[in-house]
Amino acid sequence: MTDPGPEIVAYTPEFADALRQIYLEGRRHAFAWMPADAYQAGDFDNAVKGEEILVALHDRVAVGFVSWWAPDNFIHCLFVDPAFHGAGVGTRLLNACLDRIGRPARLKCVIANQAAIRFYLRQKWTVVSQGSCDEGAYSLMLLR
Numbered sequence: 001m002t003d004p005g006p007e008i009v010a011y012t013p014e015f016a017d018a019l020r021q022i023y024l025e026g027r028r029h030a031f032a033w034m035p036a037d038a039y040q041a042g043d044f045d046n047a048v049k050g051e052e053i054l055v056a057l058h059d060r061v062a063v064g065f066v067s068w069w070a071p072d073n074f075i076h077c078l079f080v081d082p083a084f085h086g087a088g089v090g091t092r093l094l095n096a097c098l099d100r101i102g103r104p105a106r107l108k109c110v111i112a113n114q115a116a117i118r119f120y121l122r123q124k125w126t127v128v129s130q131g132s133c134d135e136g137a138y139s140l141m142l143l144r
Contacts, residue, residue, distance in 0.1 A: 006063060006089050008096040011053035018062035019055065020044040026079035030113045031135050051076055054096050056089045066093040068101055075107040090119060098143070108138045 011019075023044040028036060048067040056064040064080035075097060080089045098105060107125070109116050110133070117139065125141040132138065 005087075005092050006056035006058050006084075008092055009055050009057060011055050011065070015055050015062050015065075016044075019053075019065050022062065022064060022079050022081050023047065023077070025082060029082045030079075030116060031110065033112065034135060047077060052100070054093060054100075056080070056084075056093050058084065058089075064089045064093055066097045068097055068105075070101060073101045073103070073105045075101075075105060078107075085115075091123070094123060103144055105143045107141050108133070109141055110135045111137045111139055 020041040020043075024039055024041045027034075027039045027043075031038075051067040051069055053065055053067045055062050063084045065077065066075065067077040068075045075094075078090060078093060078097075080093070107120070108131070109120055111117065111130070112135075120141055123143070125143045127139040128142045129140045130137060131140065
């Protein structure tokens with residue numbers, strides 16, 4: 001029997017603590033050049049305020065999430081517990097999100113986060129422009 005992968009569910013407040021930790025650890029891992037104290041666990045609440053969120057569960061434990069701003073089809077956050085990188089969690093979350101928002105969809109990805117850039121390029125996203133944010137230069141990406 002094959003592993004069906006993580007279960008994708010709608011966010012409820014019971015997941016908040018786990019997602020705060022995933023967001024904290026995920027940003028420290030993805031943006032390793034930033035000072036460790038640049039991020040706090042409570043940052044999650046501000047980052048996703050007003051956004052829709054899906055959660056990936058492995059054995060009923062949250063291992064990742066995706067959030068988006070629905071009015072603009074803008075994917076804001078996609079973070080996976082580093083212990084589950086490469087296990088298909090990010091792809092499952094991204095596809096579940098896209099099933100809800102449709103296309104075209106947009107997102108920003110920090111250029112120095114090369115693993116994420118490669119991930120999105122494999123998923124057929126294209127770079128349409130570049131800009132700058134607190135973490136450094138980013139690519140604005142589009143999926144048609």
